[in-house]
Amino acid sequence: MIQVIVAGFSSFLVVGLSALVDPASFPSSAQATVALGPSAMNDSLLRAHLSDAGLGFVPAQSDADALVMFRQHDVDGAILLSPPDPPNPDGTLNPVKLSVTLPEADIRTTITLVQVKNALEGYERDLRAQHQDRLQFDPVYVQNDAKAGSYSFVYSLLIPLLVFLPVILSGALCADSLTEEVQRKTLPILLASPATPADVVEGKLLANVAVAPLLAAAWFVLLGLNRLAVPVLGAVGILLLATAIAYVLGLLACAIALATRDRNKAHVTYASAMFLLLGLSLALPVSPVNAVALLASGSADAGAWTVVLGFCAAAVIGSLGLRLGLRRSAQWMAAGTA
DSSP states (O other), rough: HHHHHHHHHHHEEEHHTTTTOOGGOOOOGOOOOEEEHHHHHHHHHHHHHHHHHHOEEEEEHHHHHHHHHHHTSSSEEEEEOOOOOOOTTTTTTOOOOOEOOOSOOOOOHHHHHHHHHHHHHHHHHHHHTTGGOOOOSOOOOOOOOSSSHHHHHHIIIIIHHHHHHHHHHHHHHHHHHHHHHHTTTTTTHHHHHOOOHHHHHHHHHHHHHHHHHHHHHHHHHHHHTOOOOOOOOHHHHHHHHHHHHHHHHHHHHHHHHHHHHHHHHHHHHHHHHHHHHHHHTTTTSSHHHHHHHHTTTTTTOOOHHHHHHHHHHHHHHHHEEEEEEHHHHHHHHTOOOO
């Protein structure tokens, strides 16, 4: 069941990631080509924007011929334009009717879609500018520096996913490293050094927890290079939250590992606990996932920062509890018996 859920989510993620494709990064031989119906071909403004977007186009004798070319895979898409009806008696204009036909599921579909979208946005903007005197409302254009992609997908799904995957995995690594020492009976060798049981557990805990903020910081740099920047204050908050949650989950994983002393049991118990905690976190006024999305988009409120401070406090309290709890485990850990 878990594999089916992961597979379904992966498919959804691929669709979202494909929206971030920048067609300009592809060689000219990979650029999309569309068939234009007669009316679309006669519209010089539309052709200019298609060219500016990097699209190639071929004329068709009729709209039906354009669709035939598409179905025969001669082109990557078809654009049909129906001229607007004559102006109404009161002088208002009728809308231009334009249709775009693209394949259902193909990487070229994404490339073509992004290019057509950019072209049509510019085409619409110029049409509105030409008829500015007849518009009843002034259009509002949103400036977006991102080359491509969906703002909501990046900041509400992609960034939380990139942040929390290493956070969850760091806990699993903590459980794995501890149970491996127990099952291989190498734990007494570690404790033969001046290190205490708390030192050994904390060393493994910190080494695995450090992966989470380092990976998150690397993702932020990569997103910034792709002009999807995360605000500095928000990035600091996310790194603090990721570190604190990874530490808390690492403490949970270590406790499970020390209690079960078996790798398979520890992994199953940790995974079950993760599903339970995930469900409970959704009941919070501001869940950790929502807090990351708010911080990443620069819209963090008091609730998001409360989540950050709350998990930082939980990490500090958990660290103190770890030292107290390991005093009871020191005897069997030194003996190396399960």
